[in-house]
Amino acid sequence: MLVVDLLMFDLDGTLVDSREAIVDAVNYTLKELGRPERPGAEIVSFIGTGTSELLKKAGLKGAIEDGVRIFTGYFRLNSNRKSRLYPEVKETLNYFKKKRLMIITNRIESIAETTLVEMGIHDFFESIIGGDNELCLKPSPCQIERGIKKSPAGRSLFVGDMDLDVRAGKAAGVMTCGVSYGIGKLSDIEAAGPDLLIDRLGQLRELII
Numbered sequence: 532m533l534v535v536d537l538l539m540f541d542l543d544g545t546l547v548d549s550r551e552a553i554v555d556a557v558n559y560t561l562k563e564l565g566r567p568e569r570p571g572a573e574i575v576s577f578i579g580t581g582t583s584e585l586l587k588k589a590g591l592k593g594a595i596e597d598g599v600r601i602f603t604g605y606f607r608l609n610s611n612r613k614s615r616l617y618p619e620v621k622e623t624l625n626y627f628k629k630k631r632l633m634i635i636t637n638r639i640e641s642i643a644e645t646t647l648v649e650m651g652i653h654d655f656f657e658s659i660i661g662g663d664n665e666l667c668l669k670p671s672p673c674q675i676e677r678g679i680k681k682s683p684a685g686r687s688l689f690v691g692d693m694d695l696d697v698r699a700g701k702a703a704g705v706m707t708c709g710v711s712y713g714i715g716k717l718s719d720i721e722a723a724g725p726d727l728l729i730d731r732l733g734q735l736r737e738l739i740i
Contacts, residue, residue, distance in 0.1 A: 533706060533727070533739045537682040538627055539675065541691035542636040542643055543578060544713030546620050546732075547650060550575050552613035556606040557589050563601050566590055578714050579693050580669075581637040581662045599639075607642055611649040617712060619733035624655040626736050631682065635674045635689065635699075637662035670695040672703035679705060688739065690732075691715075697723035708735070 543549045554575065558568040569589050577588035586598045624632065632655050636643050640661025647653035660674045667673035669691075679687050689700035692713025697720060700707035708727035709720040720728065727738055 533688065535630065535686055535688045535706070535739045537631045537633065537679065537687040538735075538739075539633045539635045539678050539687065539689045539705075541669075541689075541693070541696050542634055542638060542646070544692035544715060545690060545696075545710055546617060546652070547614050547646060548617055548713075549610060549614040549646070550578070550714060552606065552610040553578055553585075555609065555613055556602050557585065559605050560586065560598050560602045561589060561591060564591065564594055564598060575714060579637065579695055582639055603639060603642060607645050610642075610646055614646060614650070616650050616652070617732060619731055621652060623732045623735055624652055628655060632656050633678050634659040634661075635669070635678055635691075636660070637668045639663055669693075669699040670702070672699050675699055675703035675705060679703065688726075690735070692720070694719040694723040697725045700725075 540546055554571040557574050561568055574589055577585050582599050582602060583595050586595060586602060591598045634643060634656050638661055640659055640663050643659050643661050660677055662668050675689055684704040687705040688708055689696060689705050690708040692710045693715035697707045697709055707725040708729060709725035711717050711728065711730050
């Protein structure tokens, strides 16, 4: 069993299955800017490194500022219809409610907040550190380092579904946990060498105290 005081979670692919919502918002943005839409599986493969990079990979060359504005507005209004919590999320967060809980995401912070409210889990978290600063995105340890300032790094755990989450946590000197059910490839997560690897979020209740 690992002793943990601070639990930090990635959002997309870890707590919330937002793949369909993100695909919808990206294709809406591309269409609004006169660009061809992309297959959903391709867009999902681009998720992880922030909104600007997502749109660039989807084919939006130039007009990135307009793209982020359109994406953000559309996603804020429509994401709840096509997003859902992964199994055992609320139960697990409630189980650990006496610990410090935090969100570390490459999403724009205000959009992350909207989703957490709509999914009914916002109040579990003491803070949300989003990806508004493009120089401070995972796999950089920057966001996690901000989160652990009040807790000893050795008693902090970062949970995410991508290898970049594991790499960011390791670079920040915290324990890491990969999840196999999200957006990231399992082989990539395993290669990054997380301290824990789980198939459902509820397993955390059996592994940490």
